[in-house]
Amino acid sequence: MSIALIPGAAGGLGRAVLTRLAARGVACAAVSRSAERLADVEAGARICADVSTFDGAATAVAQCRDQLGLPTLLVHCPGTILLAPAHRTSEAQWRDTLAASLDSAFFTLRAWSAALLAAKSPGAAVFVSTVAAQIGVANHEAIAAAKGGIEAMVRSAAATYAPHGLRINAVATGLMDTPLAAGLLRSEAMREASAKQYPLGGIGSADELASLIDWLLGDDAQRVTGQVWSVDGGFTAIRPLVR
Ligand SMILES: NC(=O)c1ccc[n+]([C@@H]2O[C@H](COP(=O)([O-])OP(=O)(O)OC[C@H]3O[C@@H](n4cnc5c(N)ncnc54)[C@H](OP(=O)(O)O)[C@@H]3O)[C@@H](O)[C@H]2O)c1
Structure with missing residues (x-):
């Protein structure tokens, strides 16, 4: 039976990933900083730890x-959203943004890869990025820096660990309907305005991203590594047709 470690499992995407993996028989270890937030997460193991720290x-x-x-298997889900231009970003906001996404991604990669190398085991990991790391989106400087760092880390790690049978990929999402985005989607008008930013319209769901993550972890993706996969309604790749 495969075993998956899922930091951020108490969040919207983490729960969706856990549900998908568990449905195909993967034993999942859910990780959160808070035992309370893990209380209703059904998982093989519930682990209280802050992956934004080395220890x-x-x-x-x-x-x-x-x-x-x-x-x-590793699915790294921790992260935040910060909508603020650089000149209005406090030191605390910058540090928190980097800690939640980039520190936690690097420290988790480090610990996970060390364990798999020691066991001489193959494996697969997926990290989560954002459209704002791939194209300039106003007021995203801190989160773009954090997620851009993750994308660069993923490419380097994929190169380092390919000879050891570890596949490492990232997914880059647009706005996704999870607790993290609740403030941006709190009214119908806000949902409509957000949806208009995407050539295909609509707002992404955690389950559709979890579906791609599930595929990236599985045997059908056994020759896929070092990639960043966008699920963003066309936001980063195409220009909407202007009528
Ligand atoms: N939702 C969107 O629109 C959107 C857009 C672009 C990218 N993303 C990315 O998608 C991923 C999943 O987010 P989500 O939408 O599922 O959000 P979510 O429901 O808020 O879950 C995010 C998780 O991140 C963890 N976290 C937050 N700050 C942390 C910190 N300083 N240290 C360690 N863990 C921390 C939290 O874990 P605890 O249980 O420990 O609190 C939380 O469960 C994130 O990487 C996010 O940046 C989301």
Whole structure:
């Protein structure tokens, strides 16, 4: 049976990923900083750890190994949204943005890859980015820097670990209907305005992104690594037709 480590499993995307993986028989270790937020998450193991710290990420991997076994699959979901231009971003906001996304991604990659290398095990990991890392979107400087760092890290790690049988990819999402985006989607008018930004319209769902993540982890993607896959209604790749 495959084992997956899912930091951020108490969040919208993490829950959707866990549900998909569990449905195909993967044993999942859900990680959150808060035992309370994990209370209603059904998982093989519930691990309370802060993966934005070096020790927290190491603890998450070690506890998963102790409770379930070696996590050959990793889905890194922690992250935030910060809509603010650079000149209105406080030091605390910058540091929190980098900690939630980039620190946590790097520390988790470090602990996970070390465990798999030690066990001489193949594996697959997926990290989460944003459209704002791929194209200039106003007022996203901090989050674009954090997620752009993740995309660059994914390409380098994919190169480093390919000879060891580890596949490492990222997905880049547009606005997705999860608790994180609730403030941006709190009225019908706001939903309509947001949807208009995407050539295909609509607002993304956690489940559609989880479906791509599930595929990237599976055997059908066994020759796919070092890629950033966009699920964004055409936001980054095409210009909407202006009538
Ligand atoms: N929703 C969107 O519109 C959108 C758009 C672009 C990118 N994304 C990315 O998609 C991923 C999933 O987000 P989501 O929409 O599922 O959001 P969510 O429901 O808020 O879940 C995000 C998770 O991130 C964790 N987290 C937040 N700050 C952290 C920190 N400082 N250290 C460690 N963990 C932290 C939280 O874990 P705890 O349980 O420990 O609090 C939370 O469960 C994130 O990487 C996000 O940046 C989302």
